[in-house]
Amino acid sequence: MKRNYIARRFQLGGTGLSLDTEALSKYKDIIDLSIGDTDFTTDEAIIAAAFRDAGLGHTHYGDPKGDPELISAVCRAWEEDFGQPLSGNHVLVSASSCLGMALTMLAILDPGDEVIVFSPYFAVYRSQIELAGGVCVDVPTYADENYAIDEARLRAAITPRTKAIIFNNPANPTGMSYDRDTLSMLARIAQEYDLLIAADEIYTTYLYEGDFCPIRTLPGMAERTITLNSFSKNYLMTGWRVGVIIAEPELLAVMNRINGALVYTAPSISQRAAIQALSMRRSIREKYISEYRDRIFYAADRIEKIPYLSLVRPKGTFYLFPGIEKTGLDEKQFCEALLERAHILVTPGTPFGVSGAGHFRIACTVGIEHLKIAFDRMEKLSF
Template sequence: MLMCYDKKECFGKKESIAMRNYIARRFQTAQDSVMASAAAEKGAYSDLIDLSIGDTDFTTDERIIRAAMEDALAGHTHYTSPQGDPELIDEIRTYYKTAHNMDLAREQVFISASSCFGMELALMSILDPGDEVILFAPYFSPYKEQVELTGGVAVEVPCLEEEGFAINAQRLRAAITPRTKAMIVNNPCNPTGAAYDLQTYQTLAQVAEEFDLVVILDEIYTDYMFEEPFRPFRGLPGMAQRSITLNSFSKNYIMTGWRVGSIIAEPAVIDTIKRINENMVYSAPSVSQRAAIHALRLRSEIGDKYTGEYRRRVFYTAERINAIPKLSVREPQGTFYLFMNIKQTGLDSIAFCQKCVKEAHVAMVPGVAFGAAGEGYVRIACTTSEEKLGEAFDRIAALKF
């Protein structure tokens, strides 16, 4: 029985308990994500060095901001077409033709309010209840819940460090069942930094054709390939008809807060996505779409400035890690993340990150946040200056494990 002597306080507690009962059953037992729990510990230290956030420390190029502002002042503050601003759709088509010699029709391009939301739309457009989706683990942490929220079942296929975190075709084939509908491929990969070569893409294409699967490509770090040149999966023979490609302006153009991305797929999928989107947000933010137009037009002038800097930071940080006993990391291949091996410390990934926050005031993300295959690792985002990265690993090197 609830005992309460303050009527206002008592009413609040009763209301809270009652409202909790109305929460959908699938959320009633949900726990905070590992990433959310890690974030909650960071506020206690004024000198904390945060290596946990995949948000760039640069600001969007001023020319993009000013051009978008001028467009807003000129009247671009209304809904766009639910499919997206036609001008942005055409700029994306031009980019694919120029960069990859790939022809896209307008009906194959959709503008989404971020690639994260784009993933949700893509999954909703193809999944029936109980359909299985292959995730290559470690995987970007939202994937699993995104699959489950859209009625699917996530099936993890481990990618091992001793294999370069590459996709193992034998394990992939073993995970496929009659209910498998799709697989999600993130290239280059957050969190491992692995980049997939043409042979890997060809293997995935072969498996997709053999088992009649859809391949969802999360290709948002395409400018951060350090070894292999980036090739769109969609360009492989027969793959345009069975792929859904997600792109974003967040990382390549330093536009995380603008929340704008794109989806490339066949018209039947785009039409379905448009129908779903119209009943959720109707259209991506118009001003953000205008900013994306200007980003594409300035692409040749702004890209290398950022990617070159992040490449330097990632390789510098990898060198620092490999000089610390009991810690190691593979040579970076892509993204601005490193997936550091902590197994020799004897700590699990959550305990390791807690120790680093409390004793070194350095925040990272436990590897278990990226699936069971991520245990024994932590993710480092090299999204701060080289000076700060150096200080962070000076502090970590001083810890006793």
Template sequence: MKHKYIAKRYWKDATTPMGQSDVLAKQYSDVIDLSLGDPDLVTDDIIIENALKDAKQGHTKYTDFRGDIELRNEIRKYYREEYQLELEDKEVMVVTSGCLGMYLALEAIIDDGDEVIIHQPCFTPYMQQIELARGVPVILDTYEHEDFQISINRLEQLITERTKAIIINSPNNPTGICFTKETLEKVAAIAKQYDLVVIADDIYGLYSFEEPFIPISTLEEMKERTITINSFSKDFTMTGWRIGNVLAPAYIIKTMQQINENVVFTAPSISQRGAIYALRHRKEIQPRMLEEYKKRVFYAADWINKISNMSVLKPRGTFYLFANIKKTGLSSAEAANRILHEAHVLTLPGTAFGNCGEGYIRLACTCTTDKLREAFERISKMDIFRD
């Protein structure tokens, strides 16, 4: 919005399809919302009841600046047990959401004009987060015919003397792919060759369907040059709790802590208590979640591949599907708009995730299979999806 009291850097309208989804969802009383990745399941009672108990016992004050020490120890224990990754306490920080963790990481490492490479299609906020930190986003396109894996040759061609970091996200939002170990190893080799930082957005680690999830920080000589962003939002259906964590070398964590003291001071104490119980009881909580979302995403993929002029790759991770609608002859925005107004199903156009998302729509399988069936029955009756 252009106004004399608004900073000029915000005069250009930066509204995104993701940001508009709440308004669009209210256009029809019977909209089936497949737009946002906000899981429909309620946070497990184990987490809620124990956090409530702790709140009543006095855990309602500021915590340590890097997070509740009990939670930091649980995070270290989790990475040791699951990935055989040893972390020192000074390498762990609790943050108010993965999104804030990403911003703090970028703010900590970027000088004005430094370049950060992002593979697209990607999570929408990355671009503006880099720019907020006065950096320059550099786009690396990925493609369906390459299984949306990172092309190492194209990656290397983008590196300049100003390149500071590479952001990777696997399992990936929006494509639902998982990077192979070979891809991760090649990215790691590039990072070491050019002395770059890797910022790994690992918030969908639970949802890796074919192979066990591999944090890039566990590869040889990568811990010291990786900033890992994690969150309890998706792996524990705790989106509204706004709680996450960052793993990084101690000097980066210290800098992030100093920045965060001027932003939110500390993460919410009650949410941190909930995160403690999430990690302690993950083997009771997560299998049910994983089974449910995996069932939904494969069910939806089967539907998509039966509909004319629509297709999708085999699901490999997350609860998102990036459906190809190029055969309709419509742009992503046109297709998403018609699906909303004709079928009353809300999706996101692929271009919300970068220019190479043109020809796709993203669907979040965050509703029941009954709702998914109804959504696809409506879509399949549309003219653009019939022979």
């Protein structure tokens, strides 16, 4: 009985986002546009700072809540960037924002509690919700509506068991970013129904229109927002595994207890690297993130010239989410055809929720010279 229960609990399905080593080994000229891992190596100054601090003895267990210097740097950067004071007891350092979201779900959900996600969404959300005993409720957004969040659909999804809304901005996989009107609508609904917002804000520097506004900074939202930040994407530190949770101290206390049963603390060396990264945040945006902006705009321009594809132009991240309705294929068939006929590896839209059907995700994590080869190959195909 216990074994069957465990099997049911983990029948969550693969995310479809893992590295396809079989496909990569099949063709020598494959172009991999499937995984959201930045292709730049972490800046040398960040690596040097971590190396220096390792030599100074930062190789031991640290404070379970996070390196005090890093927490102070996070608070200082938040106030400088967003104008909202932040104290250290509102910050918990986690071993990645992915773990941070899992800690959030484990901390706030009782069995049967519902969490609303806006589909298409980062595929792991569903697994994290279900692992905590919760129920993932898809509220679809659609390409023909520019992936706008519809208030009526959102309200219709709320029940007495709704505990939280996960809000990803800018969004993976669609590349959308949401304006202040959308944030204000979500804030109004969260307060009306007494809901928490789990704000996944890990792509904030990959924003190509306007300035980023954290939903936590809206009136009345600080006490009901759990903000997930990460050094992985904004600072090109995916392998360092360090993120930040910003929330009310009572919530963080529960998360810290759960975290203690899992990993105890984020890697000490990674946290020292993160301190250096925060001090360089503006130069990193200028040096690296501008390159992704050029890639995403180039890729969008190329896709718009391919007759069998459709696209809502992205406003952030380094992802595109083209539609394939003109091909007559489903997303899995199309991705298989793209691999076999053009040696291009992408991700089918199915893992991203109910609105992912009929789409596939491109991660622009190769240089423009490789993107050009990929789109030249795509242009030669017909369906």
